[in-house]
Amino acid sequence: MNEILKKVGLYGIVPVVKIDDAEKALPLAGALCRGGLPVAEITFRTACAEEAIKAICKEYPNMLVGAGTVLTPEQADRAVAAGAKFIVSPGLNPKVVAHCLEIGVPITPGCSNPSDIETALEFGLDVVKIFPAEAIGGLPMIKAMSAPYGSLKFMPTGGLNESNILSYLKFNKILACGGSYMVSSDLINAGDFAKIEEMTRNAVMQMHGFELKHVGFNTENKEKALAAMELLCRLFGFEPKPGNSGAFAGTGFELMYKPFHGTNGHIAIGVNFLDRAVFYLENMGVEFEPESYAKFAAGESKAVYLKDEIAGFAFHLLQK
Numbered sequence: 001m002n003e004i005l006k007k008v009g010l011y012g013i014v015p016v017v018k019i020d021d022a023e024k025a026l027p028l029a030g031a032l033c034r035g036g037l038p039v040a041e042i043t044f045r046t047a048c049a050e051e052a053i054k055a056i057c058k059e060y061p062n063m064l065v066g067a068g069t070v071l072t073p074e075q076a077d078r079a080v081a082a083g084a085k086f087i088v089s090p091g092l093n094p095k096v097v098a099h100c101l102e103i104g105v106p107i108t109p110g111c112s113n114p115s116d117i118e119t120a121l122e123f124g125l126d127v128v129k130i131f132p133a134e135a136i137g138g139l140p141m142i143k144a145m146s147a148p149y150g151s152l153k154f155m156p157t158g159g160l161n162e163s164n165i166l167s168y169l170k171f172n173k174i175l176a177c178g179g180s181y182m183v184s185s186d187l188i189n190a191g192d193f194a195k196i197e198e199m200t201r202n203a204v205m206q207m208h209g210f211e212l213k214h215v216g217f218n219t220e221n222k223e224k225a226l227a228a229m230e231l232l233c234r235l236f237g238f239e240p241k242p243g244n245s246g247a248f249a250g251t252g253f254e255l256m257y258k259p260f261h262g263t264n265g266h267i268a269i270g271v272n273f274l275d276r277a278v279f280y281l282e283n284m285g286v287e288f289e290p291e292s293y294a295k296f297a298a299g300e301s302k303a304v305y306l307k308d309e310i311a312g313f314a315f316h317l318l319q320k
Contacts, residue, residue: 001153002106004085005127007064009153009175010279011039012207013165015200016068016157016180017052017188018043024188025052029060031193032183035200036280041088041178043068044075050082057083068178070107073099080105088155088178090131092116097123108155112136117149127153127175134159139168146173166206170272179203208280209272213318216246216254216266225255261292261305262314274301274319281306292316 001009008014015032017040019025025048032040038060042053044067056065066086067079076087076099087100092109100107101123110131111117120128130142133156142154156168157178168177182199219225229247233240238250246256260266271277278288278301292305296319305316 001126004064004106005108005175008039008066008086008155010276011037011064012169012176012273012276013037013203014039014041014066014155014176014178015183016041016043016178017183018045018180018185019048019052019188020046020185021189022048022051022055024191025055026059027191027193028183028188028196029056029063031197032200033060033063035182035197036204037200038062038283039064039066040183041066041068042084044071044079045069050078053079053082053084070096072096076100076105076107077103088129088157090129092119092128094119094123097125110157114145114148117145117152121149121152126151127155129178130154130156130158132158133168134164138164139171142168142173143171162203162206165203166209166272169207204280207272208277209270209320210277211270211320213268213270214248214252214254215313216256216260216262216268218256218259218262218265220258222257225257228255229253261316262309262312264312266305266314266316267310268303268316268318270318270320272320274304274317277317278304 015037042049053065065084066088067084068088070076070087070089073096087105087107089096090110092111097107097109108127108129109120111128117128153175154173155175155178160177160179161181165177165179168174182203183196187196225247229240229249232238232249232253241248246254248254287307289305289307293301294303296302303316303318305314
């Protein structure tokens with residue numbers, strides 16, 4: 001898969017922006033970045049789209065900006081010249097797809113049926129947009145339609161919002177979701193960038209689903225760990241669960257048989273998508289211990305430790 005599209009997948013959510021005033025482009029980009037989503041699809045539905053893309057790419061060079069609603073090869077050229085790193089179209093126009101492939105820019109054309117998908121496959125594409133997602137059947141339709149197409153990934157757009165976007169993201173053939181609910185034209189035109197930042201942050205937190213799973217305490221030996229487990233279970237009615245390297249009191253407390261990660265112990269934070277959470281935190285300056293990755297039997301990442309302790313505890317992310 002193209003590296004730009006891989007990055008889109010790690011962001012998980014792509015704000016789809018219709019901007020009517022180029023002066024609003026930079027404060028909008030700032031709100032998205034502060035909210036945790038330095039990515040946007042600026043649609044060519046307005047005359048100032050090209051100017052907005054150029055301004056954002058100049059002022060926020062690390063932001064991943066694409067162009068949407070690209071209907072012609074000429075629009076694709078203008079978008080790329082302005083700085084767009086990827087192209088999105090509402091339908092599958094063979095001339096637009098062929099031109100984007102010729103100039104080396106990734107394109108995700110809109111598809112709504114198997115015939116569209118097979119045309120995309122003929123072009124060698126491995127990611128397509130599903131549009132308008134909710135109107136043509138939503139997630140059940142995508143699951144049914146995706147079955148014959150192996151490793152093809154989908155980017156649904158249209159009708160996604162805070163009540164359904166997570167269910168889309170949890171389907172393993174969804175690369176990312178396009179959404180406009182956190183960047184509505186009304187909010188942009190009103191200049192309510194504080195609200196856009198808030199809604200963007202809420203969308204990011206909903207996607208990641210950060211949740212305290214358990215606290216692990218280092219003990220000197222197995223005897224002391226088991227004694228602590230028994231005490232916690234006796235006091236609070238937790239279920240004792242001795243294991244190979246430590247003992248759990250219920251699901252919230254792990255007593256290690258010997259000192260493990262962290263000065264005092266470790267704290268596990270559950271996440272919905274481990275790779276996306278790592279990418280998000282790395283963009284905030286967090287470092288991870290590469291050798292600490294644990295894998296599921298199928299090879300997917302299960303857990304990884306942050307490099308630095310917090311208040312004497314090591315932290316690790318844990319795939320829910």
